[in-house]
Amino acid sequence: MKALxxxxxxxxxxxxxxxxxxxxKAEVEEHLAQMTAANIAAGISPDEARRQAVLKFxxxxxxxxQCRDDRGLPFLEQxxxxxxxxxxTLRRSSGFSAVAVLTLALAIGVTTAMFTLLDALILRPVxxxxxxxxxxxxMGGRTGGRTFVAPAVLRAWRESPAFAGAEAAWGxxxxxxxxxxxxxxxxxxxxxxxxxxxxxxxxxxxxLFDASEGRPGTNDRVLxxxxxxxxxxxxxxxxxxxxxxxxxxxxxxxxxxxSEFRFPSWNTEIWRAYDFAQPTTNTRDFPIVYVxxxxxMPRADALRLAQDAARAADARNAKLEPKVRxxxxxxxxxxxxxxxxxxxxxxVLVFLVLCANVSxxxxxxLTERRREFSMRSALGATRARVMRQAFVExxxxxxxxxxxxxxxxxxxxxxxxxxLPEALLLRTLNPLNIDLRALGIASASGVxxxxxxxxxxxxxxxxxxxxxxxxxADRGGTETRGARAVTRGLLVAEIALACTLLVAGTLLVRSFxxxxxxxxxxxxxxxxxxWIGFERPVFKEPASFQAAVRSVEDHIRTxxxxxxxxxxDGRPPTGGQFSWGDWTSDVPGAQPVHLxxxxxxxxPDFFAFYGIPLLRxxxxxxxxxSHDVLLGERFAEAxxxxxxxxxxxxxxxxxxxxxIGVVREIHHPSLDPHVDRPEIYTAFSGVGGYSLNIRCxxxxxxxxxxxxxxxxxxPALTVNDVDALEELYFEQLAQPRAVAALGFTFATIAVxxxxxxxxxxxxxxVGRRKREFGVRSALGASxxxxxxxxxxxxxxxxxxxxxxxxxxxxxxxRAIASFQYGVSLNDPSTWLVVFGxxxxxxxxxxxxxxxxxxxxxxxLLLKDE
Amino acid sequence: xxxxxILLETNMxxxxxxxxxxxxxxxxxxxxxxxxxxxGIARRIEQISGDLLAVNQGTLYPVLxxxxxxxxxxxxxxxxxxxxxxxxxxxxRAGRKLLHAETRDWTETTALIDRFLAAKAxxxx
Numbered sequence: 001m002k003a004l005x006x007x008x009x010x011x012x013x014x015x016x017x018x019x020x021x022x023x024x025k026a027e028v029e030e031h032l033a034q035m036t037a038a039n040i041a042a043g044i045s046p047d048e049a050r051r052q053a054v055l056k057f058x059x060x061x062x063x064x065x066q067c068r069d070d071r072g073l074p075f076l077e078q079x080x081x082x083x084x085x086x087x088x089t090l091r092r093s094s095g096f097s098a099v100a101v102l103t104l105a106l107a108i109g110v111t112t113a114m115f116t117l118l119d120a121l122i123l124r125p126v127x128x129x130x131x132x133x134x135x136x137x138x139m140g141g142r143t144g145g146r147t148f149v150a151p152a153v154l155r156a157w158r159e160s161p162a163f164a165g166a167e168a169a170w171g172x173x174x175x176x177x178x179x180x181x182x183x184x185x186x187x188x189x190x191x192x193x194x195x196x197x198x199x200x201x202x203x204x205x206x207x208l209f210d211a212s213e214g215r216p217g218t219n220d221r222v223l224x225x226x227x228x229x230x231x232x233x234x235x236x237x238x239x240x241x242x243x244x245x246x247x248x249x250x251x252x253x254x255x256x257x258x259s260e261f262r263f264p265s266w267n268t269e270i271w272r273a274y275d276f277a278q279p280t281t282n283t284r285d286f287p288i289v290y291v292x293x294x295x296x297m298p299r300a301d302a303l304r305l306a307q308d309a310a311r312a313a314d315a316r317n318a319k320l321e322p323k324v325r326x327x328x329x330x331x332x333x334x335x336x337x338x339x340x341x342x343x344x345x346x347x348v349l350v351f352l353v354l355c356a357n358v359s360x361x362x363x364x365x366l367t368e369r370r371r372e373f374s375m376r377s378a379l380g381a382t383r384a385r386v387m388r389q390a391f392v393e394x395x396x397x398x399x400x401x402x403x404x405x406x407x408x409x410x411x412x413x414x415x416x417x418x419x420l421p422e423a424l425l426l427r428t429l430n431p432l433n434i435d436l437r438a439l440g441i442a443s444a445s446g447v448x449x450x451x452x453x454x455x456x457x458x459x460x461x462x463x464x465x466x467x468x469x470x471x472x473a474d475r476g477g478t479e480t481r482g483a484r485a486v487t488r489g490l491l492v493a494e495i496a497l498a499c500t501l502l503v504a505g506t507l508l509v510r511s512f513x514x515x516x517x518x519x520x521x522x523x524x525x526x527x528x529x530x531w532i533g534f535e536r537p538v539f540k541e542p543a544s545f546q547a548a549v550r551s552v553e554d555h556i557r558t559x560x561x562x563x564x565x566x567x568x569d570g571r572p573p574t575g576g577q578f579s580w581g582d583w584t585s586d587v588p589g590a591q592p593v594h595l596x597x598x599x600x601x602x603x604p605d606f607f608a609f610y611g612i613p614l615l616r617x618x619x620x621x622x623x624x625x626s627h628d629v630l631l632g633e634r635f636a637e638a639x640x641x642x643x644x645x646x647x648x649x650x651x652x653x654x655x656x657x658x659x660i661g662v663v664r665e666i667h668h669p670s671l672d673p674h675v676d677r678p679e680i681y682t683a684f685s686g687v688g689g690y691s692l693n694i695r696c697x698x699x700x701x702x703x704x705x706x707x708x709x710x711x712x713x714x715p716a717l718t719v720n721d722v723d724a725l726e727e728l729y730f731e732q733l734a735q736p737r738a739v740a741a742l743g744f745t746f747a748t749i750a751v752x753x754x755x756x757x758x759x760x761x762x763x764x765x766v767g768r769r770k771r772e773f774g775v776r777s778a779l780g781a782s783x784x785x786x787x788x789x790x791x792x793x794x795x796x797x798x799x800x801x802x803x804x805x806x807x808x809x810x811x812x813x814r815a816i817a818s819f820q821y822g823v824s825l826n827d828p829s830t831w832l833v834v835f836g837x838x839x840x841x842x843x844x845x846x847x848x849x850x851x852x853x854x855x856x857x858x859x860l861l862l863k864d865e
Numbered sequence: 866x867x868x869x870x871i872l873l874e875t876n877m878x879x880x881x882x883x884x885x886x887x888x889x890x891x892x893x894x895x896x897x898x899x900x901x902x903x904x905g906i907a908r909r910i911e912q913i914s915g916d917l918l919a920v921n922q923g924t925l926y927p928v929l930x931x932x933x934x935x936x937x938x939x940x941x942x943x944x945x946x947x948x949x950x951x952x953x954x955x956x957x958r959a960g961r962k963l964l965h966a967e968t969r970d971w972t973e974t975t976a977l978i979d980r981f982l983a984a985k986a987x988x989x990x
Contacts, residue, residue, distance in 0.1 A: 002935045009934040023952065024926065027903055030951045031922070034904040037947065058921035066927050070934075 007073075014072035014080075024067055028060055082392040090396060096365060097397065099756075100358050104401025104449055106749065107354035109408025112434065112442040114347040116413055119437060120430040121336050125328045127260065127430050129199025133164070133293045134327040139310055139320040148286035155277045156313035157291060162305035164294045167194040168276040168287035169264045173721070175707055176270070177245040178232045182704045184722075185228060186267035187246070189274035189287070197292055198263065205229075206240035206255025214273035220251045225269040226259040246270060248711065260431040264288065284533075284718075290327065335671070338818055339739045345815075346501060346746045351445065353497045353750045355452040357757040358397070360490045362453055364764040366390055366461025367483045373462055386462040394454030402446035409442065410434050460486055487761050488797055494757050495801025496808060498750035499838060503809035504816055505740075505747030506830045507823060511671070512740035514822035515733055518669035522572065523611040527725040528700050529571055530692040532710060533718035548714045552692065555713040559705065561697040566609040567684050569601035571691045573668050573729055576600035576679065585639045585650045593639050598679040606681070607663055609695060617646045617661025620683040627682075629657045633665040634678035671736060671821055693725075700724060739819065754801075755841040762794055762849035774858040783854035790853045794846030802838055806831075887928045889971065890914065892956065892964040895938060900955035902945055903929065929954060937963045 013020065032053050039049030054060075068074075090097040125131040137157075138147045149157075149168070157166040167190070174187035192209035195201040201208065204226050213221050224239070233239045243250040251272065262268065276287040293302050303322050310317045366373075373386050381389075417432055460482050532552070539545040553565055570576025577599040582592035600606075604620040607613075607630075619630065636645050636659075645659040657680075668676040694706075703722040710719050766773075773786050809816075813825045823830065887910075894909045895901060901909070906929075907922045932938045937960035945951035956964070 005936055006931070006934040009936075026950070027926070027952045028923070030902070030945070030949055031904045031907070033949065034945065034947075034951075035922075038908075056922055058923035060923065063923040063926055067930055070927055070930050 010071065010073045011076070014076050020071055021064075021068070024064060028057070028063070032057060078388075079392065082389050083396060085389065086393040086396045089393065093365070096361065100361055100397050101400045101404060103354050103358050103361075103753065104398055104446075104453070105404030105408050107351045107358075107449060108401050108405025108442055108445050109412060110746075110749070111347055111351050111445045112405060112409035112438050113412040113416070114344055115441040116409065116432065116434055116438045117416075118340050118344050120432045121340050124430050128327070130292075130295075131328050132326070133295060134198070135291055135293065136325040136327060137166075137289055137291050137306070138323050139317045140323040141320050146283075146286075147288055148283065149289040150286055150314050150316075151277050151279055152313040153310045153317065154287070154289055156309040157289065157306060158277070160305050160309045162294065162297065162302035162309070163291040165193065165197040166289055166291045167191045167197045168289050169194055170274075170276075170287045171265045171268060173719075174247050174270055175704060175711075176228075176232065177248075182708065183232070184704050184707065185269045186265055187270040187272065188264055188268045189272050189276075190264075191276050191287070192273050194263075194290070197290060201257065201261055203255040204258050205237060206253070208255060209273040214275040215278065219272070219274055220249070221254045221273040222246065222251045223255045223257050223271040224253055225257055225261070228269040229256045246272075260433075262429045262431065264290075266429060335735050339735065342815060342819070343739060343742050343746075346504065346743060349497045349501050350746045350750050350753075351449075352452075353494050353501075353753045355449055356490045356494045356497075357753045358394075358449070359453040359457055360487050360494075360757055360761055362390075362394055362397075363457035363461060363483055363487055363490075364761065366457050368764075369461070383462060387458045390458035390462055391450075391454050394458070395450050398446045398450040398453070401449060402442055405446070406434070406439065406442050409438065456486060484765075487765075491754070491757055491761055491797045492801045492804065494750075494754040495798055495838065496805035498747070498754040499802050499805025499834060500808045500812065501743075501747040501750045502834045502837060503806070503825075503830065504812070505743040506833050507816055507820055507825070507827075508736075508740040508743035510823045510827070510830060511819060511821040512733070512736045515669045515671070515736055518822070519667060520572070520669065520729070521612065521664055521666035524572075524725040524729055526696050526700060527610075528694045528696060528703070528706060528722065529725050529728070530694070530706055530710065530722045531720040532690050532692060533720055534690065538716045548717065551713040552710055552717070555709040556692070556694060556706070559696075559701040559709060561699055562694055562701070563697055564605070564609055564695040566605050566693045566695075567603050568606055568691045568693060569684060570598070571600065571693060571725075572666055573732055575668075575677070578677075579652070581653060583635075583639050583650055583652050585643075585645070586648050587640060587643050590639075595635070595638060596674070596677050597635060598677050599682060600679060601682050601684045603684045606684075606693075609693060610666075612666060613664045615662045615664060616644070617659070619661060624660065624683045627655065627657050628660050630661040630663055630681040631659055632663060632679040632681075635680050636662050638678060669821070670732065671819065736819070736821070751837060751841055755845045758794055758797065758842065758845040759849065762790060762846050763852070765793070766790060766849045766853045769853070770856050773853050773856040777856060778858040786856070787850040787854040790850035791843070791846050794842050794850075798838055798842035802835065806834075887925065888932060889964075889967050891925070891928060891932060891954075892937065892960060892967065895954060895956045896961065896964055900943070900953045902943075902951040902953050904945075904951070906954065932960070935963075936960070 032050070035053035035056060036046070036049045039052055040046055044052065126134070128134060136147070138149055139153065140146075148170075154166060154168055157163060160166075169188050169190040171186065171188045173184050176183050176185055190209075192211050192213050195208045203223070206223075208223070209221060212218065222244075224233075224244075229235060229239060233244075239253050240255060241253065243252050245251075257271065274287075276285070280286075291306075293299065303324070306322045310320070310322065373390075376386055376389075377383070413432060413434055463482065534545060534548065539548060549567070556562055556565060575598045578596070579599050580596045581594070583595055583597070584590060584592040602620075607619055614630075615633070617630070620628070631639075631645060639645075639650055640648065645662060647659065649656050649658050651657070663681070666679065670676060692710075694700075703724070706722045707719050710717055773781075776786060776789075777783070810825065816825065890910050890913075891906055894906050898905070898909060903925060907925050910925075911922075929938070929940075933940060933954075936957060938954050939957050940952050940954045942950060943953040
């Protein structure tokens with residue numbers, strides 16, 4: 001307690017610097033005066049009295065010194081002093097400081113931004129209360145099952161002690177009409193209790209749903225997201241309690257949810273109260289069910305109870321069992337799970353390159369200031385004191401770097417949110433924000449940066465033999481050996497890291513280019529695809545179904561620039577009906593072939609519509625049955641090998657199919673080879689959900705407009721999706737594109753940083769070695785020879801770095817392999833790019849210093865001496 | 866060289882004694898005599914302790930500073946007997962408590978050491 005009080009008094013004294021010095025001086029003076037007076041009173045002569053008093057008092061200056069140290073906190077004061085000095089020094093050479101601070105800011109900013117991504121996409125659990133207790137649950141068998149749940153089962157689970165709560169949600173897309181515009185937004189019907197189940201949801205305005213809402217009569221209550229409220233209704237607070245038009249229906253807004261709340265999908269912006277527990281036989285009204293496990297019951301027991309409850313509620317569950325998908329894992333994207341850590345590794349390399357750069361800058365500067373340091377050590381500063389001074393300078397730089405870095409990270413994240421929302425946020429419920437954790441990482445990387453950039457230069461730069469250093473400094477000699485070795489080492493490391501990043505970056509970019517330009521086997525440009533649901537009982541009669549189909553066609557044809565319409569069940573790239581098993585041809589002696597196949601049901605014009613060439617046989621005719629099929633090339637080759645399949649048959653799942661034609665294979669370019677499956681086509685039969693493929697001329701109609709037309713065509717139709725086909729393909733590439741862009745950016749930063757490092761180090765070296773070049777040229781070396789000397793210096797560093805970097809890249813081959821498409825680490829052109837970029841960079845970086853060295857005039861040098 | 870180091874050692878030893886006891890002496894002095902300036906404290910300690918402070922009265926001041934920082938004493942300007950401006954120190958409430966605690970510790974310690982030193986060989990068996 002006493003010690004603490006004393007610390008604070010000293011801290012306060014350090015900061016306020018009251019007139020304590022004066023006080024002590026006066027006290028000492030008074031003390032001596034009284035002693036002198038006492039001595040005089042004892043009969044000693046005044047001079048002698050004073051002398052004895054001083055003797056008895058002891059060393060005044062030493063005393064003052066001790067009091068000075070005891071009064072404040074000398075360490076802190078020195079630190080403040082050093083910081084002030086460092087700031088003045090750095091300000092004096094503002095160019096150097098700006099470069100160093102910006103480099104550090106770049107390192108810290110990119111690291112922080114990357115961490116924010118990593119955190120949102122992978123590290124952080126879903127942003128709900130006790131997320132490990134939350135799960136998506138459904139009844140399934142050994143081979144899978146339907147993830148939606150019957151109302152009776154939902155009711156049973158709500159009453160079961162297995163769960164602390166069971167609620168439901170169903171995500172969809174809705175049309176919102178505001179003023180004159182119509183936009184599509186993610187929506188969800190939710191049971192009112194879902195917010196309590198997730199926990200910690202507070203509306204920004206208004207209220208959440210009441211438990212009774214969602215039943216007929218109160219199922220028109222909606223909550224809007226803050227983003228939607230601000231963008232569509234200009235943040236008008238009076239919107240709560242008003243009605244807005246969603247899907248052509250006037251619904252009542254009861255509240256606004258914060259923009260951080262993202263559920264059940266990342267893009268849900270409207271929540272509508274719905275009672276999923278009310279009995280219905282329409283599977284369209286079956287929801288996805290989310291439960292919170294009771295904290296005090298073992299999972300196995302809870303699942304057994306849930307199974308019993310579900311079986312008792314619905315006989316169809318007799319052979320099924322509850323399947324659980326933890327909410328946290330549900331949201332993990334397998335691609336990002338691999339890619340984001342990979343990129344984070346890249347960021348660490350970039351961070352190291354930039355730190356090495358700053359480190360070599362600092363070292364060059366500190367060795368330049370040897371005279372100052374030797375002067376200070378001659379005046380009595382210890383090595384530790386001088387080192388501390390040097391270290392404080394890098395501390396100041398890093399502190400500035402952290403501040404600028406956080407700013408940069410904020411800019412990067414904001415840009416990413418605007419430019420890459422789907423690619424980055426797909427399948428995460430976490431908002432992408434620079435939060436306290438990110439700020440912590442920024443500061444931590446600042447600390448690492450201080451240690452990484454400051455320690456080595458401070459150690460080497462202050463290693464001074466005062467006499468020799470004074471001599472060398474006077475005559476502007478060469479670099480010291482230690483500093484030279486370290487600088488070269490740092491440069492080699494920089495180039496090696498840059499080379500590794502460049503290899504990875506080039507492979508990522510080439511993979512993306514290959515993916516984007518890969519032959520899909522069909523013409524997707526100018527095509528809009530609509531996925532329409534005909535599931536309502538209304539369409540059971542063929543006549544009413546045909547009428548609805550014709551009505552849709554007629555309505556769509558009224559849109560401008562629509563050229564052709566084709567129906568299909570399934571379409572690329574999403575795929576058709578996925579079928580998996582043994583396929584056996586009727587060729588004598590044929591073995592069953594195990595294949596995963598996409599089955600598309602298509603109208604006869606489908607092939608012409610998409611420009612898929614018919615290779616052999618014919619396309620569908622009206623009299624064809626559902627067992628007459630056309631084959632893709634890959635399927636034909638796999639099942640029939642070299643035999644002509646036309647007119648032959650094959651069996652699958654105890655059914656026989658007749659081959660009437662073969663068409664060109666279509667491809668689904670993807671990093672996941674399982675996605676690109678062989679395909680076969682059956683005639684469009686009019687069962688299930690349908691894709692309406694619309695080909696348009698110069699401009700395709702707006703997707704919201706297409707939705708409106710189909711809604712107008714028949715009130716019972718549901719529009720599941722409307723998309724431009726190119727965009728669907730593009731979306732599939734969003735992730736590889738984001739990863740390639742980031743990888744390429746990292747490589748660029750690293751290469752530029754390495755080039756800048758090489759340039760500054762060579763420039764500095766040339767400055768130090770002027771005298772040597774003067775002597776060389778006086779002894780007859782030509783400018784070209786001197787120039788070669790410097791260029792060779794740069795190249796030795798570059799080649800060493802390249803060699804190490806290439807080996808590093810090879811050792812990372814496995815990590816890179818899963819991101820490659822149509823290119824491998826053996827690819828010569830990738831290496832050509834890497835070597836080319838590094839060589840050009842090296843030449844560019846060493847050219848100026850080399851020509852400067854060649855221009856040294858020996859006469860002028862002699863004059864300087 | 867050797868002499869210098871011996872001197873240094875004795876100085877150090879003496880200083881240790883001072884650090885441990887001087888603070889207590891200062892507190893006791895202020896307790897008995899009331900507010901007092903540095904010279905007055907030094908003289909009082911000198912009177913009682915003989916030559917402990919005879920050589921180096923200045924060492925009193927760091928002790929006063931430390932005690933003030935700890936809140937055991939406080940000080941203000943006043944005028945001395947011969948009408949000069951002097952800094953007067955006085956005990957605070959916390960200082961009085963500290964004095965009691967330290968005094969008790971000290972007496973306990975000395976009593977213990979006394980007993981220990983007075984003990985004869987047969988007492989220890």
